[in-house]
Amino acid sequence: DIQMTQSPSSLSASVGDRVTFTCRSSDNIRRYLNWYQQKPGQAPKLLIYDTSNLQSGVPSRFIGNGSGTDFTLTITSLQPEDFATYHCQQTFSTPPSNFGQGARLEI
Amino acid sequence: QVTLRESGPALVKPTQTLTLTCTFSGFSLRSSGTCVNWIRQAPGKALEWLALIDWDDDKYYTPSLKTRLAISKDTSNNQVVLTMTNMDPVDTGTYFCARSKGWYPYYHEFGLDVWGQGTTVTVSS
Numbered sequence: 001d002i003q004m005t006q007s008p009s010s011l012s013a014s015v016g017d018r019v020t021f022t023c024r025s026s027d028n029i030r031r032y033l034n035w036y037q038q039k040p041g042q043a044p045k046l047l048i049y050d051t052s053n054l055q056s057g058v059p060s061r062f063i064g065n066g067s068g069t070d071f072t073l074t075i076t077s078l079q080p081e082d083f084a085t086y087h088c089q090q091t092f093s094t095p096p097s098n099f100g101q102g103a104r105l106e107i
Numbered sequence: 108q109v110t111l112r113e114s115g116p117a118l119v120k121p122t123q124t125l126t127l128t129c130t131f132s133g134f135s136l137r138s139s140g141t142c143v144n145w146i147r148q149a150p151g152k153a154l155e156w157l158a159l160i161d162w163d164d165d166k167y168y169t170p171s172l173k174t175r176l177a178i179s180k181d182t183s184n185n186q187v188v189l190t191m192t193n194m195d196p197v198d199t200g201t202y203f204c205a206r207s208k209g210w211y212p213y214y215h216e217f218g219l220d221v222w223g224q225g226t227t228v229t230v231s232s
Contacts, residue, residue, distance in 0.1 A: 001170070032213070032216060034215065034218045034219075036154075036218075036219075042224075043203055043205075043222035043223065043224055043225055044154065044203075044219070044222060045222070046218040046219060046220050048218075049216065049217050049218040050216060050217070055218065055220065087153070087154055089154075089156075089215065089218075089219075091209075091213060091214075091215035091216050091218075092213075093212070094167075094212055094213070094214055094215050095156070095159055095167035095168070095169070095212075095214065096156055096167070096168075096169040096170060097144075097156045097214070097215045098156065099153055099154040099155070099156065100153065101152075101153040102153050102154070
């Protein structure tokens with residue numbers, strides 16, 4: 001199975017900041033990588049699919065990039081509603097479809 | 108509007124079998140490329156994909172739990188059922204169902220785009 005590793009596991013930032021999360025796969029997954037946002041007590045919400053495609057309704061301050069084994073999720077100009085946990089998911093070698101361990105964004 | 112809702116027992120005893128139902132609306136599991144997935148999350152832990160059933164009744168499971176899981180669909184009633192045998196306290200967590208669209212082997216290429224709210228399951232005697 002392809003393993004996904006996210007870094008950092010948590011990050012503290014302020015409203016207006018620019019932050020970047022990294023997701024690394026154990027094998028080449030080309031651009032088959034999705035990102036989700038999850039707030040406490042809620043289900044995850046799809047943000048980005050295929051590395052860089054914004055899901056409908058997702059603000060343009062969310063930017064995905066990468067290919068192969070290294071991927072990033074950047075949030076430009078953090079808003080209060082962005083403080084949440086972010087998960088990456090590889091979709092190249094599926095099933096099974098593995099997620100990263102999650103990365104928490106704190107105020 | 109696409110919605111999914113999970114239902115099932117909140118508490119099960121060790122060694123028992125868990126049966127969860129995902130009831131959905133706004134889409135059909137008869138449509139080519141449509142799938143329903145089950146994902147779980149132990150408290151404070153990562154998401155773990157468990158199983159998928161597609162429009163053609165093909166079924167896939169995460170290898171580590173394959174012997175304990177069974178997924179099925181009732182297309183007429185817009186439901187997908189997941190059973191997990193021999194429950195253990197480590198299986199405690201929130202269980203989600205979610206839709207995806209895609210074709211083998213890229214079932215999740217476009218993401219798990221709509222999720223249910225989740226149902227919490229505690230395994231304890």
